[in-house]
Amino acid sequence: MTTRSSVGEELKMDLAIRTEHLTKIYSQRLIAVNDMNLEVPRGSVFGLLGPNGAGKTTTLRLLLGLQRPTAGQAQVFGKSCGPNAVGVRSQIGYLPTNPKLPGNLRPIEYLDLLGRLSRLPGEVRKPRISALLRSVGLLGATGQRIQTFSTGMCTRLGIAASLVADPPLLLWDEPTAGLDPSARRFTLELIRELGKTKTVVVATHILSDIDQICDHLGVMHEGRMIFTGSMQDMKQRLRRHDFTLELEGAAEDVRRLSHEVANLEGIDAMVDTGQALLVRIADGRSRSRSLADILKLVDASNLSLQAIHSGQNATENAYLQLLQEDEAHGFHR
Amino acid sequence: MDSTAKTSKIGTRMMPYMAILRHDMKTLWCSRLVRLWLGATALLTLLLVGSNWSNFQDGTLIASLLFPYLVFPWFFVVVVLGVTPVSGSRTETLADGILCRPVSRFEYLLATWSARVVLVLSVYLVVIIPAIVLVILAKRPVPEDTVTVYGIVTALCVVGLVLTFLVSLGFLTGTLLRKPLLAVVVLIFVWYPIGLILSFFSLEEFSPISLNRAISTQLRHSWRETDAEAKDNANVQDADVFTDQVTNFFSVLSGVQPKPKASKPDFFEGEKFDDFSLFRVTLGYGLPTIASVILASLCFYWRDM
Numbered sequence: 001m002t003t004r005s006s007v008g009e010e011l012k013m014d015l016a017i018r019t020e021h022l023t024k025i026y027s028q029r030l031i032a033v034n035d036m037n038l039e040v041p042r043g044s045v046f047g048l049l050g051p052n053g054a055g056k057t058t059t060l061r062l063l064l065g066l067q068r069p070t071a072g073q074a075q076v077f078g079k080s081c082g083p084n085a086v087g088v089r090s091q092i093g094y095l096p097t098n099p100k101l102p103g104n105l106r107p108i109e110y111l112d113l114l115g116r117l118s119r120l121p122g123e124v125r126k127p128r129i130s131a132l133l134r135s136v137g138l139l140g141a142t143g144q145r146i147q148t149f150s151t152g153m154c155t156r157l158g159i160a161a162s163l164v165a166d167p168p169l170l171l172w173d174e175p176t177a178g179l180d181p182s183a184r185r186f187t188l189e190l191i192r193e194l195g196k197t198k199t200v201v202v203a204t205h206i207l208s209d210i211d212q213i214c215d216h217l218g219v220m221h222e223g224r225m226i227f228t229g230s231m232q233d234m235k236q237r238l239r240r241h242d243f244t245l246e247l248e249g250a251a252e253d254v255r256r257l258s259h260e261v262a263n264l265e266g267i268d269a270m271v272d273t274g275q276a277l278l279v280r281i282a283d284g285r286s287r288s289r290s291l292a293d294i295l296k297l298v299d300a301s302n303l304s305l306q307a308i309h310s311g312q313n314a315t316e317n318a319y320l321q322l323l324q325e326d327e328a329h330g331f332h333r
Numbered sequence: 334m335d336s337t338a339k340t341s342k343i344g345t346r347m348m349p350y351m352a353i354l355r356h357d358m359k360t361l362w363c364s365r366l367v368r369l370w371l372g373a374t375a376l377l378t379l380l381l382v383g384s385n386w387s388n389f390q391d392g393t394l395i396a397s398l399l400f401p402y403l404v405f406p407w408f409f410v411v412v413v414l415g416v417t418p419v420s421g422s423r424t425e426t427l428a429d430g431i432l433c434r435p436v437s438r439f440e441y442l443l444a445t446w447s448a449r450v451v452l453v454l455s456v457y458l459v460v461i462i463p464a465i466v467l468v469i470l471a472k473r474p475v476p477e478d479t480v481t482v483y484g485i486v487t488a489l490c491v492v493g494l495v496l497t498f499l500v501s502l503g504f505l506t507g508t509l510l511r512k513p514l515l516a517v518v519v520l521i522f523v524w525y526p527i528g529l530i531l532s533f534f535s536l537e538e539f540s541p542i543s544l545n546r547a548i549s550t551q552l553r554h555s556w557r558e559t560d561a562e563a564k565d566n567a568n569v570q571d572a573d574v575f576t577d578q579v580t581n582f583f584s585v586l587s588g589v590q591p592k593p594k595a596s597k598p599d600f601f602e603g604e605k606f607d608d609f610s611l612f613r614v615t616l617g618y619g620l621p622t623i624a625s626v627i628l629a630s631l632c633f634y635w636r637d638m
């Protein structure tokens with residue numbers, strides 16, 4: 001018979017990361033992480049979302065033991081994190097935002113150094129370095145010193161560096177920052193691929209990245225974790241139904257249409273970026289009927305309809321809604 | 334377990350330490366500061382040998398060659414080399430690259446400290462040993478001197494120990510203050526008037542100038558100068574004096590009236606410090622070196638990266 005405590009233990013074992021009341025206060029002045037309780041399931045691609053300064057990077061650094069918590073504790077695969085938690089760090093591959101790399105080294109030298117730091121024997125290290133450099137598309141740059149690398153190349157080398165020890169957990173901080181579209185696509189594809197065999201935590205404020213790759217999500221705001229759950233849970237929080245109508249015609253006509261739409265029951269409308277009309281449909285009102293009513297008004301106006309966008313920014317809206325709710329809670333937060 | 338397996342286990346365990354040591358030594362060796370220092374120290378040694386070729390006896394000439402390392406100007410380079418590893422912009426690179434790997438902070442600190450010590454001692458010995466060999470073997474128009482191999486080795490070790498202490502002091506200050514420039518300025522203000530500071534604690538014997546003055550005497554000491562019994566007595570006496578010095582140091586530090594000065598040991602000749610006790614100098618510089626590394630480790634352990 002399974003006892004309740006053993007079930008609890010099993011659940012803990014299924015977690016890659018677990019924090020309890022994790023708090024970080026800098027110099028008794030700045031609260032970077034505020035009483036955070038976080039659980040990241042093993043094998044998930046977890047998006048850590050939040051505006052700049054929300055405490056995402058601090059959280060990752062606390063997990064790595066680069067910083068010490070003011071209160072609370074963090075565990076990775078059941079082991080406590082801390083400055084000398086070598087066992088924890090051997091399970092983690094970390095990619096910092098715009099990684100600072102030793103400019104005097106060449107890529108192979110750098111990855112070899114990191115392989116040695118991870119105590120990898122030569123017969124494992126060498127082939128892995130070659131494979132990684134090939135995977136991140138830096139085979140052609142092995143003769144160059146790192147100081148000559150572009151931002152994108154540095155990020156790709158940083159990605160390779162985080163994978164040298166083949167760790168089961170990856171903590172990637174803003175992996176797409178400063179990347180051109182093709183490099184960005186490559187990185188997102190890689191995260192999706194790695195997510196099949198590893199637990200990946202991606203800290204970012206770019207919502208579309210999260211939308212594309214993550215199956216679980218945590219939203220941070222002012223050091224607090226204001227939401228954790230699956231992407232499905234997150235999208236279900238979006239109580240409003242939004243459409244964006246792209247129109248062609250005079251700005252005055254768009255404004256007039258906006259007033260007419262806003263007069264319909266349970267529908268709110270506002271002009272967004274000149275020629276676009278953002279329409280929000282209240283809960284409980286039929287989307288199709290509302291849209292039909294709106295389209296009738298468009299047809300009656302002097303405007304021509306170019307496109308209708310729906311649900312494209314569901315995550316963004318849910319995210320913004322969460323932030324607004326958190327702000328509105330005030331003292332009760 | 335066979336010895337190969339044991340060796341490979343130790344090798345695997347030491348791998349991060351050796352990797353950081355090699356990386357740091359390579360980086361330091363490529364730095365302009367070290368290359369300039371090597372060139373400058375070689376040039377200065379050559380100038381000193383050339384200008385005093387026919388003036389000084391072996392012992393005095395060797396002591397004059399060691400002067401720049403003990404007193405001025407190389408202490409400046411040595412403390413700068415000690416200050417840099419865990420301070421300033423390097424900290425970020427460090428956190429991103431090394432400390433997020435399975436490496437303990439102590440392992441990292443010990444490896445970077447070792448790299449600096451090895452580099453400083455290498456530069457010092459690479460220049461000074463050929464110069465000493467030249468001075469000893471060359472036929473110079475000066476009276477014969479009684480410099481011994483034991484004397485040369487011990488004198489080189491004493492200067493090496495002082496340099497190791499300086500690296501460690503720089504290391505500790507850099508770790509404590511975090512800003513390299515500030516750390517260097519503080520060290521200059523501490524090390525320049527070190528004679529004055531040491532005299533405040535009645536420890537003039539350990540000041541670099543006193544050591545340099547006594548080195549020419551040390552160079553003339555031989556290994557079997559005293560019989561075993563006399564040597565044992567000297568060691569006991571040295572240990573007693575060293576204990577008194579440590580007690581006095583802490584008394585002054587805590588504001589308690591120090592004990593009245595005991596009679597001077599035999600090897601002092603009227604405050605001139607023409608000789609020193611190897612035992613006490615080793616302890617006097619060795620213990621603070623170890624203390625500096627331990628304090629730097631503790632300080633680094635508690636620091637957020």
